[in-house]
Amino acid sequence: MGIIGVAHIIDGSALARKLDDETTAGIAGLTKSGYYPPGLAVVLVGSDPASEVYVAHKIRACRRVGIESYEHRMPEGTSQDALLTLIARLNADPTVHGILVQVPLPRHIDAGVLLGSIDPAKDVDGFHPVNVGRLSTGTGGLVPCTPLGVLKLLDTVIDNLTGLNAVVIGKSNIVGKPIAMLLLEREATVTVTHIETRGLPEIARQADIIIAAAGSPRLVRGFWVKEGAVLIDVGITRVARSNGGERLVGDIAFDEVEHAKAVTPVPGGVGPMTIACLLSNTLKAARNARNHKNG
Numbered sequence: 001m002g003i004i005g006v007a008h009i010i011d012g013s014a015l016a017r018k019l020d021d022e023t024t025a026g027i028a029g030l031t032k033s034g035y036y037p038p039g040l041a042v043v044l045v046g047s048d049p050a051s052e053v054y055v056a057h058k059i060r061a062c063r064r065v066g067i068e069s070y071e072h073r074m075p076e077g078t079s080q081d082a083l084l085t086l087i088a089r090l091n092a093d094p095t096v097h098g099i100l101v102q103v104p105l106p107r108h109i110d111a112g113v114l115l116g117s118i119d120p121a122k123d124v125d126g127f128h129p130v131n132v133g134r135l136s137t138g139t140g141g142l143v144p145c146t147p148l149g150v151l152k153l154l155d156t157v158i159d160n161l162t163g164l165n166a167v168v169i170g171k172s173n174i175v176g177k178p179i180a181m182l183l184l185e186r187e188a189t190v191t192v193t194h195i196e197t198r199g200l201p202e203i204a205r206q207a208d209i210i211i212a213a214a215g216s217p218r219l220v221r222g223f224w225v226k227e228g229a230v231l232i233d234v235g236i237t238r239v240a241r242s243n244g245g246e247r248l249v250g251d252i253a254f255d256e257v258e259h260a261k262a263v264t265p266v267p268g269g270v271g272p273m274t275i276a277c278l279l280s281n282t283l284k285a286a287r288n289a290r291n292h293k294n295g
Helices: 012-032 049-065 080-092 111-116 129-137 145-155 176-185 200-204 270-294
Strands: 002-004 007-009 039-045 068-074 098-101 165-169 189-193 209-212 230-233 237-240 246-249
Touching: 012 049, 012 145, 012 270, 039 049, 039 080, 039 270, 049 068, 049 270, 068 080, 080 098, 080 111, 098 111, 098 270, 129 176, 145 176, 145 230, 145 270, 165 176, 165 200, 176 189, 176 209, 189 200
Parallel strands: 039 068, 039 098, 165 189, 165 209, 209 230
Antiparallel strands: 002 007, 237 246
16 A cells, blocks of 8 residues: 555555456366356447447456457447347357446447346346345345445455445445445445435545545545545546646545545556456356356
């Protein structure tokens, strides 16, 4: 960990490398036993520039740990029925253990229908209603990658979450809600806030843990944060520099929180952990498939 004032900087890149090493070792053990190497199918519809970058990162990460990656690049005008046919084929393919549909999707595609058509056992993003239900009831399943990464980051600086006050800023189905459920499972006391929440600074000041996932640059100011709080910044936004160009900033005013116990940087905090957890989920799905086959 680095230091800024008295606040530790939680190095998400270093933790992601450690998790990748564990995934690499797990994959080696899986293939040594004679099973397929884990396979991840990535479906990209259209040519959204940000999606192209994200997919390229994921493909490189797969190669690094030993996961077979299968790219399915579809034209912008691909019909929903054609995509559903592709998903059905990937569901039936025993060499594919994880299926990831890159969002956003073109407007004529119903993302809910498409994501819901993925076999829950191959839903390495953890977005299928079955996996959401398992998360909410604490009965296993594949956990969404960003929330899982957030929990692993918290575990590096807090030994026990029991009874701690956690404030989650943002109630999205992808990040905010699943993070809240993971924290509840660990016996934290959780408050989830959203755009209509009143008195947000006062609520935040009571928190031992703040997880900012609103997508609002520098929303969480220093005076919102009590001394010794742990801050996890999920937000990432490109903003203009005064001298031209752009820079990436998070939802937390990073330069104002020296009095926190620990804080994640942007970039280099949650982002690397999201991809590392995707790879880990793919290995988990492959192990589950092997066990099901052998059972």
